[in-house]
Amino acid sequence: MRKTVILPVLGCLFLFGATPAMADSAGVFEGAPKGEDLSNGQAIYRHVCQSCHMADGRGAQGAGAKIPALADNSHLQSPYYPASIILHGYGAMQWFTDMLDDQQVADVVNYIRTHFGNHYTDLLKPQDVAPIRPVITQEEE
DSSP, X not given: OHHHHHHHHHHHHHHHTOOGGGBOTTSOBTTSSTTOOOOSHHHHIIXXXXXXXXXXXXXXXXXXXXXXXXXXXXXGGSTHHHHHHHHHOBTTBOOOXXXXXXXXXXXXXXXXXXXXXXXXXXXXXXXXXXXXXXXXXXXXX
8 A cells, every 4th residue: 555655645746856957848747658648638647647646536545734725626616727727836735837838737627627537528728728837037047
């Protein structure tokens, strides 16, 4: 039991230390297998989110961390809630502002809102993501 909880948490800790350089301009996340294209929500979830939120979206708990479940999550009713967390971070979760573009954020939000027992079918569009993206100044880079 310990291995199944601790290993995903360690994967999350690795992601928390990730840098913007981990995603190139073609949308290939360096943490993904070589050449893996992250052009759809399922692929982004699998390579960016799954190590913490688990393959079934049920989250994890262990090693002093609690990763929230995305499965059957009423907080996902509004697409802006998960988009904001992805872009701004929350608690121990880092932000992915520099790693995911507006299309990728919309794709992964739409994926989690229509999978794992969630049935929210109103789609988030990339143009909906841009206004909630934080502005990064030179000092923060």
